[in-house]
Amino acid sequence: MVTRKEKREMEKEVNYLFELLKTQNHFFKNLNKLLKEVDDPRHQSYITYDTEVLLMMVILKNACNLKSMREMTNEFNKEECIKNVGKWLGNEDLEELPHYDTINDFLSRLNPAELERIRIDMIKKLFKKRCFDSHRINGEYWGIAIDGTGIFTFDKKHCEHCLRRVYKYTDKETGEEKTKTIYMHHVLEAKLIVGNMVLSVASEFIENESEDVKKQDCELKAFYRLTARLKDTFKKLPICLIADSLYACENVFKQCKANNWNYLFRFKEDRIKSITDEFQALKNMEEEEGKKANVVKIRESEQRGEITWVNDIDYRGLGVNVFECEV
Template sequence: MGREQERIRRKLERNPAVECNKIRNRYCPELFCDLAATKDPRNQSYTEYSNGELLGTMFYKGIAGIGSMQSMTYEFNRERVAENLFRFLGRKKKEYLPHAVTVNEYFERLDPAELQKVQQKQVYGLIRSKAFYNARFQKKWLLIVDGTQTYSGSRKLNECCLERHYNKGTDEETVNYHCDVLEAKLVMGESLLVSVASEFIENNGEDAQSQENMSEEKRKQDCETKAFKRLAGKIKKAFPRLPLILLADSLYASEPVMDICRDNSWEFLIRYKKGSIPSIAEEYEKIPEKEKSGHAEFINDIDYNGQPVNMLRFWEDRIVKGEAVRTEFQWLTSIRITKGNAEKTAGAGRKRWKIENEGFNRQKNWQGDITHACSWDATAMKNHYLMTQISDMVKQLYEWFCLKARGIKKKQKNISSELLESFTQQITGKEDIFGDDMSCISTT
């Protein structure tokens, strides 16, 4: 991009923070009210900052892509930043924004379920708006589930850390401590994924004992299958009538996961690798005349422990370094495959990768860092993670409905830095901060 084009781009977006606030107020108009309404665990006689101020500060930490609490305290200590953020929150100006220590002490006591309720209420509003209906497949929403690590290291931060032993029983034995979360994201657009629920996988003596002789792959599958049962319960409770299609990797190609989907009236489209369920592969290969459509072949009604399962295979041919290379993908699904929908179903199944690219990689490398331990306390770590999901949801909406809609191209690494820089700019009236609808803004 030349210098002239860069100037034109900057004129299209007068102030990134103001534009982001307008998008937030349009699509999540009650967010700050909902954050302020969370149950405060503190003694009200000794509080300097309200729920809304503490959580609002952390919301803008995520918007600015600030990774550590120390960096947040430093960046938000500037007088203009403090003045603007209090105005963004609709709060009376104070000399300083909350310090990192104050936030962490609050997060240690705040019930993470409070933030999950806020998160799910915003997602419910997005679904009700009907602005994202084109992202559905067969009039059902794609729900991607996968696990990721929020911490990994040689230091045991708290008793909830999981353990992985290397060279066990030898003089060279080492232990890696890690914190994992099973995440569920709803596909709202081609590059728009929002978190609908999170289930934290924690250490407990019963699981550790039962998994002692398992391989690493089996241990991971056991942990995530149990976590999926809890996660599915959360999602069904929050969105009881939402039509969903589960997208997941081969780790979830199991009878318990399929049964949970059937019990919840969900469809499933799960990646399948040879060896995951040998009986299905054997029956599939025994049938000589498989149905075909373009680059897809399929068989419906394969028996798996008394339940019908459909198997879909898709391949694509590419030229790599002058040589033809074929890549194959397979899925197990409850969706009945036809010649008319086979390739489209495969396309929907391949969107599972979005949770890695537009989800975890984004939050680890471009828009903050969910692997940075902002606190050693287990409860505080959960709250930090959940606030990141809320902030990133709004930031994605800003990228989708402001930057992309106006044809403004930015490198991912520059989006956060320019938002942070805009916190220091002179802001004028309330209309410039919030847009037309300010019904949820407090003036106290």
């Protein structure tokens, strides 16, 4: 058993920069080249640091678990760090690292498609090296989780693309009914699940085209845009989508079938009533007849439960399998 003190001593002997560089050279040999080829939107006559330096700074910031851009500038502004980054990038003439204001200005102008291209290249290299094959579902399908998340919330309108949500509340002092509008920015993420890690493979912003739209953008609308890009990018990749009950609907089922994808969706009883009713009817029928053919008992050291399933429930021409587990 290694004590915490012994672990700290062992970590002192690890050259983390070397380990990170070794990982990059094994999986992503052309990463520096890709970073250097990013289309720079800045005025060329005012450029001091090229795209490779700016983007590598952000990568190292995240790899070092630094929480802010300001902290990155403070921690990296050391002779040893400047020298190491210069060696990493093959730029022995590097004398200073860019300030976080310079990096933020660059990122605010950068076309996101430039970074998307690099991410796709990296993910495809991991597939090609077959390093995650053991994590395929049934040895065949790649599990990709789809979910939306909020990234910013504002009390006032941030831009014309903001999503809006109106809340009703009662004023504590006057008892008057009032409303409050919250402005938000959300994104829909597709993440490849490999063991206890997730790797982002695609992102789609959930945002309004303009502030005067009659119907706001939503997670399901973004889903169809995201899956179209996924299919176009990974044309032959065997995918199993994993998502919450929002996606348990006819159009999503059809989209998966058209793309030749499997899916595992959480299912709430009130999501599609006909499926719920048939599942319960077939389940009750077996219990009454004493068959219980599609039931497995769970008997583990600290858990007891029961797994029940019904296959090929017809839903508008689609065969749906329902699986219930009570622990």
